[in-house]
Amino acid sequence: xxxxxxxxxxxxxxxxxxxxxxxxxxxxxxxxxxxxxxxxxxxxxxxxxxxxxxxxxxxxxxxxxxxxxxxxxxxxxxxxxxxxxxxxxxxxxxxxxxxxxxxxxxxxxxxxxxxxxxxxxxxxxxxxxxxxxxxxxxxxxxxxxxxxxxxxxxxxxxxxxxxxxxxxxxxxxxxxxxxxxxxxxxxxxxxxxxxxxxxxxxxxxxxxxxxxxxxxxxxxxxxxxxxxxxxxxxxxxxxxxxxxxxxxxxxxxxxxxxxxxxxxxxxxxxxxxxxxxxxxxxxxxxxxxxxxxxxxxxxxxxxxxxxxxxxxxxxxxxxxxxxxxxxxxxxxxxxxxxxxxxxxxxxxxxxxxxxxxxxxxxxxxxxxxxxxxxxxxxxxxxxxxxxxxxxxxxxxxxxxxxxxxxxxxxxxxxxxxxxxxxxxxxxxxxxxxxxxxxxxxxxxxxx
Amino acid sequence: xxxxxxxxxxxxxxxxxxxxxxxxxxxxxxxxxxxxxxxxxxxxxxxxxxxxxxxxxxxxxxxxxxxxxxxxxxxxxxxxxxxxxxxxxxxxxxxxxxxxxxxxxxxxxxxxxxxxxxxxxxxxxxxxxxxxxxxxxxxxxxxxxxxxxxxxxxxxxxxxxxxxxxxxxxxxxxxxxxxxxxxxxxxxxxxxxxxxxxxxxxxxxxxxxxxxxxxxxxxxxxxxxxxxxxxxxxxxxxxxxxxxxxxxxxxxxxxxxxxxxxxxxxxxxxxxxxxxxxxxxxxxxxxxxxxxxxxxxxxxxxxxxxxxxxxxxxxxxxxxxxxxxxxxxxxxxxxxxxxxxxxxxxxxxxxxxxxxxxxxxxxxxxxxxxxxxxxxxxxxxxxxxxxxxxxxxxxxxxxxxxxxxxxxxxxxxxxxxxxxxxxxxxxxxxxxxxxxxxxxxxxxxxxxxxxxxxxxxxxxxxxxxxxxxxxxxxxxxxxxxxxxxxxxxxxxxxxxxxxxxxxxxxxxxxxxxxxxxxxxxxxxxxxxxxxxxxxxxxxxxxxxxx
Numbered sequence: 001x002x003x004x005x006x007x008x009x010x011x012x013x014x015x016x017x018x019x020x021x022x023x024x025x026x027x028x029x030x031x032x033x034x035x036x037x038x039x040x041x042x043x044x045x046x047x048x049x050x051x052x053x054x055x056x057x058x059x060x061x062x063x064x065x066x067x068x069x070x071x072x073x074x075x076x077x078x079x080x081x082x083x084x085x086x087x088x089x090x091x092x093x094x095x096x097x098x099x100x101x102x103x104x105x106x107x108x109x110x111x112x113x114x115x116x117x118x119x120x121x122x123x124x125x126x127x128x129x130x131x132x133x134x135x136x137x138x139x140x141x142x143x144x145x146x147x148x149x150x151x152x153x154x155x156x157x158x159x160x161x162x163x164x165x166x167x168x169x170x171x172x173x174x175x176x177x178x179x180x181x182x183x184x185x186x187x188x189x190x191x192x193x194x195x196x197x198x199x200x201x202x203x204x205x206x207x208x209x210x211x212x213x214x215x216x217x218x219x220x221x222x223x224x225x226x227x228x229x230x231x232x233x234x235x236x237x238x239x240x241x242x243x244x245x246x247x248x249x250x251x252x253x254x255x256x257x258x259x260x261x262x263x264x265x266x267x268x269x270x271x272x273x274x275x276x277x278x279x280x281x282x283x284x285x286x287x288x289x290x291x292x293x294x295x296x297x298x299x300x301x302x303x304x305x306x307x308x309x310x311x312x313x314x315x316x317x318x319x320x321x322x323x324x325x326x327x328x329x330x331x332x333x334x335x336x337x338x339x340x341x342x343x344x345x346x347x348x349x350x351x352x353x354x355x356x357x358x359x360x361x362x363x364x365x366x367x368x369x370x371x372x373x374x375x376x377x378x379x380x381x382x383x384x385x386x387x388x389x390x391x392x393x394x395x396x397x398x399x400x401x402x403x404x405x406x407x408x409x410x411x412x413x414x415x416x417x418x419x420x421x422x423x424x425x426x427x428x429x430x431x432x433x434x435x436x437x438x439x440x441x442x443x444x445x446x447x
Numbered sequence: 448x449x450x451x452x453x454x455x456x457x458x459x460x461x462x463x464x465x466x467x468x469x470x471x472x473x474x475x476x477x478x479x480x481x482x483x484x485x486x487x488x489x490x491x492x493x494x495x496x497x498x499x500x501x502x503x504x505x506x507x508x509x510x511x512x513x514x515x516x517x518x519x520x521x522x523x524x525x526x527x528x529x530x531x532x533x534x535x536x537x538x539x540x541x542x543x544x545x546x547x548x549x550x551x552x553x554x555x556x557x558x559x560x561x562x563x564x565x566x567x568x569x570x571x572x573x574x575x576x577x578x579x580x581x582x583x584x585x586x587x588x589x590x591x592x593x594x595x596x597x598x599x600x601x602x603x604x605x606x607x608x609x610x611x612x613x614x615x616x617x618x619x620x621x622x623x624x625x626x627x628x629x630x631x632x633x634x635x636x637x638x639x640x641x642x643x644x645x646x647x648x649x650x651x652x653x654x655x656x657x658x659x660x661x662x663x664x665x666x667x668x669x670x671x672x673x674x675x676x677x678x679x680x681x682x683x684x685x686x687x688x689x690x691x692x693x694x695x696x697x698x699x700x701x702x703x704x705x706x707x708x709x710x711x712x713x714x715x716x717x718x719x720x721x722x723x724x725x726x727x728x729x730x731x732x733x734x735x736x737x738x739x740x741x742x743x744x745x746x747x748x749x750x751x752x753x754x755x756x757x758x759x760x761x762x763x764x765x766x767x768x769x770x771x772x773x774x775x776x777x778x779x780x781x782x783x784x785x786x787x788x789x790x791x792x793x794x795x796x797x798x799x800x801x802x803x804x805x806x807x808x809x810x811x812x813x814x815x816x817x818x819x820x821x822x823x824x825x826x827x828x829x830x831x832x833x834x835x836x837x838x839x840x841x842x843x844x845x846x847x848x849x850x851x852x853x854x855x856x857x858x859x860x861x862x863x864x865x866x867x868x869x870x871x872x873x874x875x876x877x878x879x880x881x882x883x884x885x886x887x888x889x890x891x892x893x894x895x896x897x898x899x900x901x902x903x904x905x906x907x908x909x910x911x912x913x914x915x916x917x918x919x920x921x922x923x924x925x926x927x928x929x930x931x932x933x934x935x936x937x938x939x940x941x942x943x944x945x946x947x948x949x950x951x952x953x954x955x956x957x958x959x960x961x962x963x964x965x966x967x968x969x970x971x972x973x974x975x976x977x978x979x980x981x982x983x984x985x986x987x988x989x990x991x992x993x
Contacts, residue, residue, distance in 0.1 A: 066530065126640050126643070128568075128647050128653070128774060130646075132569075163884065172897050173887075173897055173898070173899035174898075176899050176901070178900060178901060179901060199904070200904065200905070201901075201904040201908040201909045202904060202908070205908060205910075207917075215963075215978055216981050216982055219959070219978060220981075220982040220985050220986060222956075222989075223956070223988065224986055224987050224988075225980055227957070227986065227988040229822065231820060233843045235845050235896070235991070236843055236987045236991060238897040238898060238989040239845070239898045239903075242900055242902065243903045243907070245900050245903075246900045246903035246904045246907065247907075249903075249904075250908075298869050317576075363571040427772070428772055428775060429771070430654070
């Protein structure tokens with residue numbers, strides 16, 4: 001006789017959303033999983049364009065022409081009258097009607113590690129709560145637990161200074177991102193490896209053929225059946241599920257989502273032949289296949305892949321190059337999503353860990369500046385064609401509509417249609433809402 | 448009573464202690480480990496009866512050996528150890544095994560790993576914490592290897608000798624200088640971080656929410672929090688020292704003001720240092736405020752310190768504390784076994800805060816020696832037998848990253864050749880560090896970790912298991928396969944089972960794997976053995992502590 005699994009309420013909640021639909025489970029379990037699935041709106045997706053190092057707002061989306069702090073860049077008109085952005089973002093300028101530029105971000109953290117955690121996990125990394133990163137929270141709400149491709153994919157992350165900002169925290173590692181092109185840390189790009197946008201260990205070791213893999217999986221299956229038959233507990237079952245999903249990714253067609261070589265050369269060129277560009281192309285392919293949260297990190301160009309936006313020295317030349325990669329990839333991404341009818345359900349977020357000092361330092365650089373900076377929202381759920389808030393003429397202060405982190409993240413949650421009552425049990429045993437209940441979303445940014 | 452000054456605290460303490468009529472046998476004082484085991488059994492069984500729960504049967508020798516070895520020395524037993532233990536006919540062998548394990552150096556390493564995880568969470572994932580961890584680990588290992596009483600260990604941790612020296616660059620600080628200073632470093636020497644984490648780690652008390660506002664769930668008030676934080680006031684460094692060059696801190700650390708008091712941020716209030724029970728300190732100028740605090744925390748009659756510690760040790764061995772979550776001792780979150788909880792804490796104090804005393808008593812208990820099998824309860828009594836707070840069956844815990852790595856090394860004979868000195872240097876990772884970063888899990892309890900897709904891929908296709916199951920590179924496989932002369936196919940399969948799952952294959956398994964070898968024929972036999980080894984290393988049974 002089969003015994004009911006030994007599960008706590010917490011296990012129960014976790015398993016139901018982890019897609020426990022294994023055939024050997026008893027009926028009540030399947031019903032639960034099915035219910036969990038129908039309750040979700042799977043048509044929404046989010047693409048986070050993560051600007052590692054802290055991008056200069058003054059040289060991208062909040063220029064100060066005519067002021068000594070303004071630097072060397074010019075503003076250009078966009079397709080939205082009166083809304084101007086950097087001359088080095090011409091592609092985005094033609095699609096500004098889709099952008100809501102938040103020019104009044106204000107935070108209090110000017111350290112890379114802590115700022116990264118703050119923006120991506122919504123809180124400072126202190127105290128006992130292990131806050132999940134945005135992608136883990138969102139993909140848990142929007143994802144199909146039984147999907148072949150994991151619900152959260154992080155492309156070309158630069159995690160070195162803040163690994164916990166790329167972690168599911170108290171949600172547990174089943175909600176961690178699938179990392180693609182991870183570990184290419186401070187080194188250059190590997191041109192021989194298609195910008196190294198690969199899932200680690202996806203292929204069996206050389207010499208282990210597919211029939212061999214199947215044989216091994218057969219042996220493993222019988223070992224696991226025996227063990228889990230006698231130990232029907234959540235973590236044992238979760239282990240088997242993780243393996244099943246990993247094997248699916250290895251063997252099914254879904255794994256082909258990662259073959260960006262399949263795309264026409266012209267398309268690949270349009271995104272830009274660099275890690276970020278090809279990463280955005282991969283993001284489009286994943287969203288097409290129903291992945292609800294994809295993030296692509298832009299952490300450098302020209303072979304540098306570490307905190308590229310951290311422009312303490314020679315800010316303008318660096319930002320010009322970064323803007324080139326950013327503009328081609330992002331604007332192509334929006335065009336392609338729109339062509340497929342996906343832009344209206346895909347929210348795009350552009351942000352880094354903080355902005356940069358308006359005052360230009362003696363090295364021609366800009367330093368860390370969390371007091372007044374910019375982020376951008378676009379696409380699904382967002383009312384584009386506007387700038388929200390504004391900074392003073394010298395860029396030193398927010399003069400109108402300061403937006404704290406919690407409000408910004410809550411706006412993303414609302415744009416994605418996440419229930420404000422949705423919550424998770426935290427690692428200290430208390431429920432925490434997905435969207436901070438004390439936050440106020442930016443109403444005018446929402447469509 | 449010393450704690451009666453704060454009514455709310457007294458109430459909280461009363462809730463923790465009132466139900467705890469001391470068992471008569473213990474009324475006269477100290478219980479030896481065997482007597483404490485008897486008390487554990489009595490209290491656990493009393494709850495089973497009250498709840499009508501049927502306990503699982505006793506774990507067999509192989510199950511017990513694997514579990515207790517993982518719990519005490521942090522890795523699976525070797526083939527030799529398995530064979531010796533299974534062949535031992537002595538009725539005392541389980542107790543003797545525990546003694547032998549407690550004497551090993553690996554005990555200190557495993558408990559250092561465990562306590563470092565508690566005190567410096569994130570050491571596997573956070574770069575800065577990882578860089579600071581080696582001297583801390585070394586210090587903890589020394590302390591555990593010489594059986595430093597836990598009250599002394601905590602006192603030393605809170606009052607490190609190097610406290611007033613300039614902060615050395617953490618990236619050049621070497622593991623060769625053991626020091627507990629990392630506790631202050633990872634908390635950025637900020638009074639509020641130190642206070643919140645000291646309360647959580649050593650007193651099992653969550654006060655950090657009271658940092659910004661009165662606590663929403665418990666009685667802690669904002670001023671009480673800052674009065675406690677004032678003991679750490681002098682630990683604050685000038686704002687620039689702790690920060691990366693170029694990083695401007697927008698938040699100013701709360702300034703320590705004259706005497707032992709602190710200014711509450713964003714207010715004009717200055718509060719005097721007070722302990723969490725509301726008592727003021729006897730601090731005089733010239734005294735070390737942190738020593739004052741350490742003395743209060745480790746006082747015999749502090750109602751939280753011994754309980755919080757006992758609870759963590761219980762959690763270490765059962766995967767769940769008597770109070771759960773383990774760092775939330777609060778009247779609203781009562782223990783599952785109040786009398787047992789109080790008595791464990793009392794005996795821990797009576798025995799000089801000796802971990803090994805508790806470990807002897809716990810590992811000899813009936814509850815610890817139950818099987819983890821869910822299909823073997825005498826009667827399947829539905830929910831009550833499955834309720835984890837009854838401890839009527841051993842829980843199934845996934846190995847920690849350290850346990851898994853060390854167990855893979857034990858099973859496969861893998862050797863990491865990365866020079867140790869390079870471990871903390873940018874960009875260079877030991878195989879161990881890379882593995883542990885990949886297998887770190889931030890979810891609630893130790894052992895509750897769930898395998899991710901990337902972890903599954905790493906185990907299936909990654910280099911560690913790949914090399915272990917490679918015909919050219921695997922020492923273990925070569926060793927087993929080379930024993931052609933005196934091992935037949937069945938025995939070779941058994942050797943791999945013993946090396947990984949630490950048990951012999953069951954009949955059906957022996958037949959299945961035997962058929963796999965037979966099918967491969969004499970030329971393919973080594974490759975077929977590699978398949979068997981691969982399947983064993985990837986199995987749920989291997990990765991679980993059960």
